[in-house]
Amino acid sequence: MAKTIIDVSTFQDTIRWDVVKGNVDGAILRVGFRGWGKEGTLCVDSCFEENLRGVQQQKIPFSVYWFTQAVTPEEAREEARFTVEQLGDAVLAGPVFIDTEYGNGSQTGRADKLDTDTRTQCVRAFCEEVQKLGYTAGVYASQNWFREFLNTASLTDYVLWVAKFSSEAPEIGYPYSGWQYTAEGSCPGISGGVDKSLFYRDFGDDDTTPPQPEKPDPKPDASPVVLNNTPCYVSAFVEDSFGTKSGTYYRWDDEVVNGRIRITNKPENAGVAGQVTCWVAKDVPASGGSVSKPGSPVILNNTPCYVSSTAEKSFGTKSGTYYRWDDEVINGRIRITNKPENAGVAGQITCWVAENVPSGGAQETAGSPVVLSNTPCYVSASAEESFGTKSGTYYRWDDEVINGRIRITNKAENAGVAGQITCWVKLNSVSR
Numbered sequence: 314m315a316k317t318i319i320d321v322s323t324f325q326d327t328i329r330w331d332v333v334k335g336n337v338d339g340a341i342l343r344v345g346f347r348g349w350g351k352e353g354t355l356c357v358d359s360c361f362e363e364n365l366r367g368v369q370q371q372k373i374p375f376s377v378y379w380f381t382q383a384v385t386p387e388e389a390r391e392e393a394r395f396t397v398e399q400l401g402d403a404v405l406a407g408p409v410f411i412d413t414e415y416g417n418g419s420q421t422g423r424a425d426k427l428d429t430d431t432r433t434q435c436v437r438a439f440c441e442e443v444q445k446l447g448y449t450a451g452v453y454a455s456q457n458w459f460r461e462f463l464n465t466a467s468l469t470d471y472v473l474w475v476a477k478f479s480s481e482a483p484e485i486g487y488p489y490s491g492w493q494y495t496a497e498g499s500c501p502g503i504s505g506g507v508d509k510s511l512f513y514r515d516f517g518d519d520d521t522t523p524p525q526p527e528k529p530d531p532k533p534d535a536s537p538v539v540l541n542n543t544p545c546y547v548s549a550f551v552e553d554s555f556g557t558k559s560g561t562y563y564r565w566d567d568e569v570v571n572g573r574i575r576i577t578n579k580p581e582n583a584g585v586a587g588q589v590t591c592w593v594a595k596d597v598p599a600s601g602g603s604v605s606k607p608g609s610p611v612i613l614n615n616t617p618c619y620v621s622s623t624a625e626k627s628f629g630t631k632s633g634t635y636y637r638w639d640d641e642v643i644n645g646r647i648r649i650t651n652k653p654e655n656a657g658v659a660g661q662i663t664c665w666v667a668e669n670v671p672s673g674g675a676q677e678t679a680g681s682p683v684v685l686s687n688t689p690c691y692v693s694a695s696a697e698e699s700f701g702t703k704s705g706t707y708y709r710w711d712d713e714v715i716n717g718r719i720r721i722t723n724k725a726e727n728a729g730v731a732g733q734i735t736c737w738v739k740l741n742s743v744s745r
Contacts, residue, residue: 315511318407318491320378323360325503330367332502339374339406339516340364344396346380349416349423353382355395365403376407376516378453379439382416382424384431386438393442407516408451408472411439414458415732418545418555418591419693426692433464440471451490451515455732459485472515478588478730490515497575497589505570506589536564538576538593541610541636542653545591546573555591559610559634560712562590569595578679578711578729590729607656609637611649611666612712618664622646628664632740633714635663642668679728681709683721683738690736694718703736710734 321328322343333340342364345357358364368375379396383389389411396409413436416422424432440450451472452463459465459475465487474491477483483492491512498509539561544554565575565583573592582588612634617627622643638648638656646665655661684706689699694715710720710728718737727733 315513316516318510318512318516319498319500319503320493320508320510321360321364321503323358325505325507326360328360328364328367329502330364330371330373333367333500334371334373334502336501337373339376339512340368341407341410341510342368342375342377343412344377344379344399347382347388347392349382349421349425351423353384353388353423355392357399361399369403374406374516376405376409376451378410378412380412380414381435381439382422383435383439384424384427386434389435389438390442393439393446397443397446397448405448407512408449409443410451410453410472410474411436411443412453413463414454418731420734421693429462429464432462433467436463436468440468449515453493456483456485457727457733459483459487474510474512537580538562538564538574539610540576540593541608543593545593558591558593558711558713560612565589582729588729607637607639608653610653611635611637611647613649613666616666618666619646620664622665624665631664631666633717634712638662679709679711680725682706682725683709683719685721685738685742688738688742690738691718692736694737696737700736703738707735714740 316338318339318341319337320341320343342361343358344361345355348354348356377396377400379392381389381392383392392411393409413432415425424435427435436452440452443450449472451474452468453474454463454476456475456477459473465473465485469487472491473485473487473489474493475483475485475489476493478495483489491510493508493510496508497506500507540558542557542559545556545558546554562576562578563580563583565577565588568574572595574595575589576591576593577583577585577588578590613631615630615632618629618631619627635649635651636653636656638650638661641647645668647668648662649666650656650658650661650663685703687702687704690701690703691699707721707723708725708728710722710733713719717740719740720734720737722728722730722733723735
């Protein structure tokens with residue numbers, strides 16, 4: 314029978330391991346991480362020692378993982394040695410895993426732009442060093458990462474642990490031992506969500522076939538939440554935001570944890586595992602209509618623009634996120650500006666548009682198709698040079714427009730899902 318395994322880190326804060334015991338078959342503890350900035354400092358997870366004592370005292374089977382940002386095989390070997398040094402005389406029930414994924418939500422980590430060969434070399438170097446030090450080695454990554462950003466064929470000597478937040482099992486073309494099926498699981502003794510996995514082998518001796526994992530009950534509310542450069546967090550407890558978002562999102566459920574709520578990018582995604590966009594403060598205004606105060610976001614989609622409130626003919630169209638310049642409505646039109654901080658500032662009116670443009674809601678939402686034809690692709694909204702071109706149908710990853718560019722993904726269902734951004738393209742270079 315498959316084993317239910319949780320993986321934990323500082324994001325779960327203090328854990329009552331005496332309560333956890335009996336509710337799971339084991340745990341995988343984050344030992345630490347390499348900083349995603351230029352220096353790449355090696356850091357121990359602030360809760361590792363406490364979690365290690367907890368599982369040992371409660372005799373809960375456990376193993377460990379390390380969040381990598383190595384950019385060379387030597388750095389990866391350094392990470393492996395550092396990981397093992399923290400274990401002391403701990404007896405593990407499973408492998409020492411290397412976790413390879415984007416370093417942050419903006420995909421600006423020091424290892425995020427590695428080519429596939431170099432990334433795979435780093436992963437192998439970590440695993441080889443772990444084995445040299447007497448432990449079993451394993452690799453954790455998402456299904457997409459195994460398919461597109463690693464040479465998985467060269468990693469089959471190690472235990473593979475695949476993340477896919479779905480009721481359908483992953484498919485990576487090679488055997489794997491563990492399936493992380495949700496980041497929003499629940500477990501007595503842990504406040505808030507926790508990652509849950511099913512292990513079929515290599516966490517004990519049992520072999521089994523993948524069952525269907527549990528899914529949370531959908532919440533029918535999905536009330537809209539209008540964001541305006543609102544800080545976003547990866548959990549209810551993490552102190553630092555990973556970025557901001559603007560536009561209309563929706564309550565994922567009705568829970569409030571530590572003063573924060575989960576949001577998702579489509580109302581139909583409420584309650585669906587793997588579709589949490591981020592956490593935001595609960596006092597973000599929920600609104601089904603227009604937010605009219607200066608600085609409120611206004612999403613344009615080829616919207617006619619006028620030089621005044623009375624001009625009969627438009628001078629062109631605009632698309633993307635703009636902001637109310639003031640709260641006046643004259644002749645059925647409003648003034649807009651390109652940045653919220655420009656609201657009310659003389660000389661910063663972009664143009665006039667019809668009042669009935671929806672504020673905070675995108676006409677072209679996440680998941681909308683975009684057609685590319687040898688379209689230049691960029692690694693960020695500000696990169697000057699493209700890294701190549703793409704053709705075919707892709708999908709908006711979100712409804713943000715930054716520096717005239719949008720994020721795209723390869724499947725509609727990947728909209729809003731971390732790690733599923735294909736690239737950035739210029740909004741005016743795509744067909745819709």
